[in-house]
Amino acid sequence: ASPCNRPVPATAGLSHDKWEIDPMELMLLEELGSGQFGVVRRGKWRGSIDVAVKMMKEGTMSEDDFIDEAKVMTKLQHQNLVQLYGVCSKHRPIYIVTEYMKHGSLLNYLRRHEQTLGGNVGLLLDMCIQVCKGMAYLERHNYIHRDLAARNCLVGSENVVKVADFGLARYVLDDQYTSSGGTKFPIKWAPPEVLNYTRFSSKSDIWAYGVLMWEVFTCGKMPYGRLKNTEVVDRVQRGILLEKPKACFKEVYDVMRKCWSHSPEDRPSFRVLKEQLVNVSKGLL
Ligand SMILES: CN1CCN(C(=O)c2ccc(Nc3nc(-c4cccc(NC(=O)c5ccc(C(C)(C)C)cc5)c4)cn4ccnc34)cc2)CC1
Numbered sequence: 001a002s003p004c005n006r007p008v009p010a011t012a013g014l015s016h017d018k019w020e021i022d023p024m025e026l027m028l029l030e031e032l033g034s035g036q037f038g039v040v041r042r043g044k045w046r047g048s049i050d051v052a053v054k055m056m057k058e059g060t061m062s063e064d065d066f067i068d069e070a071k072v073m074t075k076l077q078h079q080n081l082v083q084l085y086g087v088c089s090k091h092r093p094i095y096i097v098t099e100y101m102k103h104g105s106l107l108n109y110l111r112r113h114e115q116t117l118g119g120n121v122g123l124l125l126d127m128c129i130q131v132c133k134g135m136a137y138l139e140r141h142n143y144i145h146r147d148l149a150a151r152n153c154l155v156g157s158e159n160v161v162k163v164a165d166f167g168l169a170r171y172v173l174d175d176q177y178t179s180s181g182g183t184k185f186p187i188k189w190a191p192p193e194v195l196n197y198t199r200f201s202s203k204s205d206i207w208a209y210g211v212l213m214w215e216v217f218t219c220g221k222m223p224y225g226r227l228k229n230t231e232v233v234d235r236v237q238r239g240i241l242l243e244k245p246k247a248c249f250k251e252v253y254d255v256m257r258k259c260w261s262h263s264p265e266d267r268p269s270f271r272v273l274k275e276q277l278v279n280v281s282k283g284l285l
Pocket of ligand 1: 033052082099152164165
């Protein structure tokens with residue numbers, strides 16, 4: 001209580017909103033990499049919490065809209081989602097502070113460990129199931145990812161896999177990335193209704209998840225190899241699908257193909273998908 005024994009107001013010390021992180025409490029360490037959106041560094045928050053700090057290059061995102069959304073994002077909490085701890089929005093560039101995942105992106109992890117992972121179908125399937133659990137949580141909260149791919153999932157200790165950057169795509173300003181005709185648009189992870197009408201939904205996340213499963217079972221190959229975006233669009237419109245990866249059981253490939261049903265209604269939900277994949281996984285062991 002304060003000196004004169006008046007009760008301390010509940011908001012004492014929370015001068016910022018709770019999703020606002022005080023940069024004085026952050027210690028920035030080595031660089032983890034850089035995307036088109038700026039540099040990402042490892043850090044320590046309040047002296048002991050390992051964090052990743054995305055320092056968003058100015059002009060790359062609509063910051064005020066994102067800062068508004070950050071309140072919602074900090075409430076999305078699941079063991080297979082990279083936790084957003086908060087933002088530093090009182091300075092530029094803004095910082096996006098999340099939990100730290102020490103093995104980096106799932107895509108790089110698959111490519112780096114192909115020798116040991118390649119033969120371990122049980123582990124590959126387990127990674128897919130973890131991503132599916134995180135996505136089922138987002139689906140339950142009517143939250144669409146919009147850029148689900150192995151590059152946007154991260155790996156922690158004991159082969160923990162978590163979905164990152166969910167919903168962030170909405171705030172990117174670069175229309176080479178946001179419009180389906182742009183050079184940076186993730187064409188190879190997009191279903192027909194997104195290619196034609198940019199109609200995102202949890203069912204378009206399901207299509208992307210099928211491609212992510214293909215990435216996992218090929219240990220990080222590029223979908224459709226070196227085909228140009230126009231050739232991929234043509235194949236997807238004509239219903240030509242990605243081929244079965246060698247390391248993949250037929251039951252698992254059948255699940256991928258369901259995710260690539262032409263009409264969104266024919267694709268499973270993440271909730272249903274999780275049950276199916278867990279059953280396949282039990283069948284394999
Ligand atoms: C033994 N190996 C040595 C090499 N290695 C690493 O250097 C390494 C280790 C840990 C890493 N961890 C993280 N790395 C990142 C990271 C690093 C570089 C770039 C990015 N990605 C981005 O900045 C980014 C991604 C997507 C998007 C849109 C909007 C398009 C969806 C926007 C921005 C993330 C974020 N993290 C969030 C939690 N943990 C991490 C990243 C790399 C991995 C381990």
